[in-house]
Amino acid sequence: MIRRRELTAPMMAVRTAVILFVFVIVFTGVLAGAYLWTKPALEASAAEEKMKLVNEVLPPGSYDNDLLADAITLAAEPLLGIDDSSQLYRARRQGAPVAAVFEAVAPDGYSGRIRLLIAAAHDGRILGVRVIQHKETPGLGDYIEPKKDKNKERPWISQFTGLSYQSLAAPAWRVKKDGGHFDYLAGATVTPRAIVKAVAKAARFAADRRALIYGEESTAGAAGAENQGESK
């Protein structure tokens, strides 16, 4: 420790404060340096991660545009359960809209929010659902992740694929226990119930808000909306 010479108390205090300050400056500098140095690589790998997730819900060959660049920012959307703005990515093939990829939240999981990534085709059909983040009980409620699902052939989460809000009536968007269409695993019904509810709402969003998603307000204003969407 510091050798103590004959110093008055106030001088000691100032000295200590100065040393503390120098430490703060130095280590803040270290942090800033590390951040700036790793930033480009981190951004690249974040985009790669995002694409990996997107590829899980949307077959990579089904579109030909740079999906991450064709994004719109959605305002807080109750149908998606998100109380903040979120990004929606649009997949196109030769300029024609194919699908949209967006996030949805099931707020009422067994332990907290379950974040989902959903791909919906232009006609509103669900193309794929993946859980991005959840805190469900390990070994019990976590079969919603295909990686942890014991049924590898047909993971639980895949039963949404191909459904749409038009093809399945509203009362059927429930787990079988509640008289609906969807399977669940005994012992953990809160989790699938929450996800089915969230996906049902998201399917409604995909079907009803096509204008908002693809920027095709009406046939006349389509060109203008398209440009607006691209400038974002």
Next chain:
Amino acid sequence: MIARSELRSIVENGVWKQNSSLIQILGLCPLLAVSTNAVNGVMLSLATILVMAVSNVAVASLRHLIPHEVRIPVFILIIAALVTVVDLAFNVFLHELYLVLGIFIPLIVTNCIVLARVEAFAARNPPLQSTLDGIFMGVGMLWTLGLLGAMREFFGGGTILAGIDMVFPGLQPLQILPADYPGLLLAILPPGAFILLGCMIAWKNWVEARAAARKRALTVAAAHSA
């Protein structure tokens, strides 16, 4: 360099005598949260070993510059800054490993065992000894959390090494109990961790009591024969 007896005492303290989870009972929060299976427990411990070694060596090198009165804020500053740097560097250079270990690194910042070792050891000892202390305290945590995790997943779901395929793709968890084992939710939830940790502490105390009794018997016998 380092004397053999000193090395021995650092290893013994870290792995057994002052075991962070069984004796010091430090870092209970990550312990409860992460020991739901053996793989998670081991992975968190590996990340902790790295962070403890780095923060111990940094504090030990700077220990003569740190005023005693403000040592705690300075330690926290150093630990937080270094953990963040480790986190960033990990992400860039060992991205595959980061995907597995990465979620645990922010948890480590809250682990008081790091601050405890910095305060109790690194602030008073040279860098080499401090690095070893960090590593072996982490090793002590590693076997404890690994064992606790293995027990919890065994009682909870009948498997051992669930999630191993996320670390080594291709390996499969061992299903020990039959697949229709109904599971014991208690073991997976936090109270299960407390109960099993209590059993492990009792086991360690029993082992030590037995060793002490045997030693006493030996000295008594030696005294009689003399």
